[in-house]
Amino acid sequence: MTSMWKAALLAGAAWGAAAVAVSAQEAPAPSATLSVDEVVVTARRREENLKDVPVAVSAFSGETLARQGGADITILQQTTPNITVQTARGSNSTLISYIRGIGQQDPLWGYEPGVGLYVDDVYVYRPQGAVLDVFDVERIEVLRGPQGTLYGRNTIGGAIKYVTKRLGDEAHGKIKGTYGSYNQTDLLLSGQTPVGGGLSVGGAYAVYKRDGYGKNLTTGAEHYNxxxxxxxxxxxxxxxxxxxxxxxxxxxxxxxxPRHGHRELPALVGGYKVLDIYDTQAGLGDDNSVETEGVSLTGQWDASENLTLKSITASRKGHTTTVIDFDGTPLPTLDIPATYDDRSFSQELQAVYSDENVQGVFGLYYMNSQASGEFDTIAGNLGLAIANGGKVSTQSFAAFFDFSANLSERLKVSMGARATRDHKRSNSYRFFYLGATRTPYQGGTPRPILQTRTNYSTDGSFNQFTPRLSASYELSDDLSTYVSYSKGFKSGGWDMRGDALITPQTVNGYKPEVVDAYEAGLKGYALDRRVSFASAIFLSKYKDQQVSTQVVVPSGIASSIDNAGAATMYGAEFEAKAKLSANLSANVAVGYIHAKYDTFSRFVPGGAPNPLNPSTTVPAGGQVINVADLYGLQNTPEWTGNVSLTWTADVAGGLLAVTPMVSYRDSYQQFELPLPLLDQKAFTLVDLTAIWTAPGGHYKLALTGKNLTDERYRTGGYNFGVPTYNNSVIGFYGPPRTVSASLEVAF
Structure with missing residues (x-):
């Protein structure tokens, strides 16, 4: 099946190459009914035709997302090449994102994401609550490759832009109800109206309810609800x-x-093993709450025909209270109650200039943010509870520009750069308490600290200059090519889990990671504009990668975040939309990436097994070992692909659109170290959506089937498979087969 899929993906790329060859020939004017629509994006902070942007960008309109059955932002994982966008381990709303092998799956406070998420150009600072549901969205843009010039410090892998609809000056409203598998019951209310004098107001309210895919067999609560x-x-x-x-x-x-996960191995004590992958026997409890909110003010002044001034002011905050039972049993072997808090304020000023020969943007950016938290590690077999906590405050300043100039009628060059300065203040503590119950920090019984493992405060600055250069050339009115170089970086910091007794270097923190990326692309239209396509090849040199490692040692779990990795990634991407007939259209997306560590220097604490020779242990004091040949990049499947068709027809006076979609992900690792029990094999998802729109567009009926072949696949895991933690290897799984029906009324 895997070989057949890869052959199909290559065939899709070959079809695109053939389309390019045909488009170079003289052709008659296209038929309006058989032409694909032009796509306008704001990838470079100004409106441009997608064909003219020298960046690998995927853009999905709200209508396209609806036809693909996209309920939330994780639909991008199925439709976009070389990308991972999924819900984090143990959560329903924490976002994990990777693009071209670069990202971050550890949502701990103080640890920066590798893919930037933006809502109407406002940076969403933390991943908690960032699995955005798709409602009242105009489009979503995915920018692949480092976006350090225009978007800044934590877009080393790329950026995802969530663009909501403007209100306009017409009054209308919408009610949408959905019912589906597992008692899914969703309701969406939205509306807007002009008030007068140029003022319009609007709002939307959505509620999403669903029973769990499984049960907590210990407490009786829903699991994966x-x-x-x-x-x-x-x-x-x-x-x-x-x-x-x-x-x-x-x-x-x-x-x-909370999602406690599925025990992949039987417990050594109690023999616990859950048969169904969506069930758990966790005993820690079922209390979980994630709350995020934000307010923003955007002002735009067209100062002249060529100059627009823009201001974006935003404030966001979040609070999370959760529990994750890492051992998946009623025993308090490895229980983690946790609390997270964050808040941020940002201000951005932009000046956008455009004339016949020069287009560009200049901007200033400021952010002040705080992220804090505390979690307990209740280790029943050790008779201990470990309190970990701290706070990271960040002030970030940046100045940036990006300008394009027409050197001739068809040749254009672009140059941009960003200078960023992050100043961070951090404090961190790690205390041992006797007794396998919650510590006083999580509301447990007051008792004295048994041992102070970590307790320090520090600060530091991280400065980086991230340039971007590109040149694009219009081969014809319908075809353009480009080459580019860009640099991205992710800020440095300190490990909030660090144990200064086991890893004394934790107080020194870790450096920023950087990537130098080279890209060449070909975009445009083919077959009399019946096909639009975008293709890219890329090479990325990834240095000082921040790697989070947790190793079981006799006194507990040793955590470290090190600048361990240097890697090389290269690959290719191809996307196309085709109007096959007046009633049939197609979408194809193919991604290939070869990602390999050049070096991977891992600090192994004294007494731990030597990864190069597991029969021996590391000497006292620890040792730095290069394990590049043993490790691989996580969440980076070699091949990704998507094919969908949309057939439309007049039915009962209205328009029926039927969209089958098939998406493929190659095998991938959950962590840098291969773990056969947790790593995911290649899998395919099959979806089908049918939408009927009544005459006049006032009513819509939709039937959506997701994962129709009921594929079972892991999206994450934890590995504590040693006797100390009762053989705890835990997997988290994507949704099973679901079917839903919805009715939408517009007025």
């Missing part, structure tokens, strides 16, 4: 053609039960 509410309010004011202001507020409340 959903209980989310979301609200978005906005006001827009346009007193004249040159001024525009938008005030927006959003809030997400996720009260879904």
């Amino acid at each position: 959903k209980d989310v509410q979301a609200i978005r309010l906005s006001a827009e004011y346009a007193p004249n053609e040159d001024l525009f202001f938008r005030l927006a507020y959003d809030k997400v409340q996720d009260d879904s039960n």
Whole structure:
């Protein structure tokens, strides 16, 4: 099956190459009914046709996402080449993102993500609550490769832009109800109206309810359920053609039960093993709450025909209270109650200039943020509870520009750069307490500290200059090519789990990681504009990669974040949309990446097994070992692919659109170290959506089937498979087969 899939993906790329060859020939004017639509994106902070942007960008309209059955932002994993976008381990709303092998799956406070998430150009600072549901969205853009010039410090892998709809000056509303498998019951209410004098107001409220895919066999609670509410309010004011202001507020409340995962091995004590992958026997409890909210004010002034000034002011905050039972049994072997808090304020100023020969943007950016938290590690077999906590405060300053100039009618060059300075203050503590119950920090019985393992405060600055250069050439009116170089970086910091007795170097922190990326692309239209396509080849040199490692040692778990890795990644991507007939269209996406560590220097604590010779142990004091040949990049399948067709027809006076979609992900590792019990083999997902729109567009009926072949696949895991922690190897799984029906009424 895998070989057949790879052959199909290569065939899709070959079809694209053939289309390019045909497009170079003289052809008659395209038929409007058989032409694909032009796509406008804001990847470079200004509106441009997708064909003219020298960046690998995927763009999905709200209509496209609906036809693909996309309920939340994780649909991008199925439709976009070389990308991982999924829900984090143990959570329903924490986002894990990787693009071209670069990202971050550890959502601990103080640890920066590797892919930037933006809602209407506002940076979402923390991954908690960032699994955004798709409602009232105009489009989602995915920018692959480092975006350090225009988007900044934590876009080393790329950026995801969530663009909501503007209100406009017409009143309308919408009610949408959905019912489906596992008692899924969703409701969406939205509406907007002009008030007068250029002022419009609008809002949307959504509630998502669903029973669990499984059960907690210890407590009887639902497992993998959903209980989310979301609200978005906005006001827009346009007193004249040159001024525009938008005030927006959003809030997400996720009260879904925690996901404790599935025990992949039987317990050494008690013999616990759950048969169904969605069930658990966790005994820690089912209390979980994730709340995030933000407010932003955007102002735009068209100062002249060529110059636009823009201001984006935003404030966001979040609070999480959760529990994760890492051992998946009623025993308190490895129980983790945790609390996270974050808040941020940002201000961005932009000046956008455009004339016939020069286009560009200059900007200033400031962010002040704080992220803090505390979690207990209740280690029953050791008779201990470990309190870990701390806070990281960040002030980030940046100045950036990106300009393009036409050197001739068809040749254009672009140059950009960003200078960033992060100043961070951090404090961290790690205390041991006797007794396998919650510590005083998590509401447990007050008792004295048995041993102080870590307790320090520090600060530091991280400065980086990230340039970007590109040249693009229009081979014809319908075809353009480009080459580019860009640099990205992710800020440094300190390990909030660090144990200074086992790894004394933890107080020194870790450096920023950087990537130098080279890319060449070919974009445009083919076959009389019946096909639009974008292709790219890339090479990335990844240095000082921050790697989070947790190793079981006699006194507990030793955590370290080291600049362990240097890697080389190269690959290719191809996307195409085709109008095959007046009633049939197709989408194809193919991604290939070869990712390999050049070096991987891992600090192994004294007494731990030597990874190069497991029959021996590391000498006292620890040792740095290069394990590049043993390790691989996580969440980076070699091949990804997607094929979908949309057939439309007039039915009962309305329009019926039927979209089958097949997506493929090659095998991939959950962690840098291969773990056969947790690593995921290649799998294929099959979806089908049918939407009927009544005459006039006032009613819509939709039937959506997801994962119709009921594929079982892991999205994450934890590995503590040693006697100390009762053989705890835990897997987390993607959704099973589901079917839902919805009715939408617009007025």
